[in-house]
Amino acid sequence: MSVEAVLLGTAQDGGMPQAGCMCANCADPARRAYAACLGLVDRATGQSWLIDATPDFREQWRILHDLAPDCPLAGIALTHAHMGHYAGLIHLGREAWNTRGLPVYASARMADFLRGNAPWSQLVNLGNIRLHEVSPGQPVALGPRLSLTPHVVPHRDEFSDTLVFVVSGPARRLFYCPDIDRWDDWPGGLREFLGALDVALLDGTFWSADELPGRDVCQVPHPLGTDTARRLAGLSCDVRLIHLNHTNPLHRPGPARDWLAAQGLGVGALGDRWSLEYRM
Numbered sequence: 001m002s003v004e005a006v007l008l009g010t011a012q013d014g015g016m017p018q019a020g021c022m023c024a025n026c027a028d029p030a031r032r033a034y035a036a037c038l039g040l041v042d043r044a045t046g047q048s049w050l051i052d053a054t055p056d057f058r059e060q061w062r063i064l065h066d067l068a069p070d071c072p073l074a075g076i077a078l079t080h081a082h083m084g085h086y087a088g089l090i091h092l093g094r095e096a097w098n099t100r101g102l103p104v105y106a107s108a109r110m111a112d113f114l115r116g117n118a119p120w121s122q123l124v125n126l127g128n129i130r131l132h133e134v135s136p137g138q139p140v141a142l143g144p145r146l147s148l149t150p151h152v153v154p155h156r157d158e159f160s161d162t163l164v165f166v167v168s169g170p171a172r173r174l175f176y177c178p179d180i181d182r183w184d185d186w187p188g189g190l191r192e193f194l195g196a197l198d199v200a201l202l203d204g205t206f207w208s209a210d211e212l213p214g215r216d217v218c219q220v221p222h223p224l225g226t227d228t229a230r231r232l233a234g235l236s237c238d239v240r241l242i243h244l245n246h247t248n249p250l251h252r253p254g255p256a257r258d259w260l261a262a263q264g265l266g267v268g269a270l271g272d273r274w275s276l277e278y279r280m
Contacts, residue, residue: 002043003145003169005199006067007272008050008060009034010242011251012205013084015056018246025251033251034270035084036178036243038201039064040167045143047074051165051176057088063271075103075132077140077148079178081113081159089120092128101130105140105148108133110160134163145170146276153180156221166197169276174199178243181221183231194237199274202228204241204248204267207256211247225250225260233263242268 009015011033017026025031035054041064042048048064048071061073079085092099106114111131114120123129134140139147148165155162164177175194180203183190194200205222206212212220225241225248232239241250241260249256250267257267 003275003277004041005167005174005274005276006039006041006064007037007201007242007268007270008039008063009037009054009056010244010268010270011035012243012245013055013082014246015054015084016244016246016251021246023247025246025248028252031251033244033246034060038167038176039067040142040146041068041071042143042146043068043071044145046071047143048072049074049142050076051148051167052076052079052085052178053088053091054084055087057091060088061091073102075105075142077105077134077150077163077165078110079164080155080157080162081110082156082179085178086110086114086120089114089123089129093119093123094126094128099128101127103132104129105132105134107136107150107152107161107163109157110163113160136163139168153177154185155179155181167276171278172198172274172276174201174274174276176201177203179203179205180223183223183228191232191235194232194235194239197237199238199240201240201242201268203243204228204250205243205245207248207250211245225256229260229263229265232265235264238266238274239264240266240268240272 016033034056038051040049136152139149150163167174204225207225
């Protein structure tokens with residue numbers, strides 16, 4: 001596959017196991033998951049990209065490198081300023097990789113956040129990264145056959161706004177949306193939007209509103225996996241849920257996964273790959 005996407009993480013920001021937790025998922029040594037992240041590869045141009053720089057950046061970069069060793073990292077696109085989506089940038093600084101002018105694509109508000117707050121500002125000031133501000137609805141060409149189109153979604157925007165991306169290859173398009181507060185805010189309807197796409201990796205953080213005892217899930221809104229499945233049942237688009245909280249039963253085989261599959265949806269897995277060059 002010359003132009004492809006690869007899933008490099010499936011968990012919510014804190015990964016799994018999550019610090020301070022001994023729930024059934026976190027206590028099981030067989031269950032490990034990196035924070036949600038997508039890799040892109042174009043072997044024709046010899047380049048690769050990441051969407052988001054997570055706390056698991058080192059491991060995820062290595063997976064991408066091993067998949068396409070002749071395609072060095074050419075840039076990173078950021079969705080927003082929650083810890084699971086940008087904290088990995090710290091590995092680009094002089095204490096570690098010490099990259100030189102690595103392009104980082106972000107919204108204007110996210111770019112301002114990076115410029116105005118240490119230690120991220122040091123990456124900018126020392127030239128480790130070069131910020132490229134992107135605008136909603138305006139495609140960003142990564143090469144002659146690969147582009148990203150950002151869209152803004154509502155999502156507890158404490159430090160930045162939140163972007164999601166449509167990845168367009170020569171023949172296929174993939175929608176990457178790890179975080180959103182609710183699908184009702186998607187203009188025109190989610191089902192109609194996805195009907196024109198080939199692959200969708202969607203926010204599946206919580207399966208049930210009962211997953212966080214002692215906490216008000218209204219303070220961390222996400223669409224429930226059951227609601228997403230009911231909205232999209234039977235859709236021809238390849239829909240898989242990602243960004244799973246460590247409490248989510250979709251991390252393991254069982255009734256939740258079986259019910260989801262019966263609706264025609266799946267669960268993302270580390271290493272899932274999709275060609276963007278050929279129609280399946």
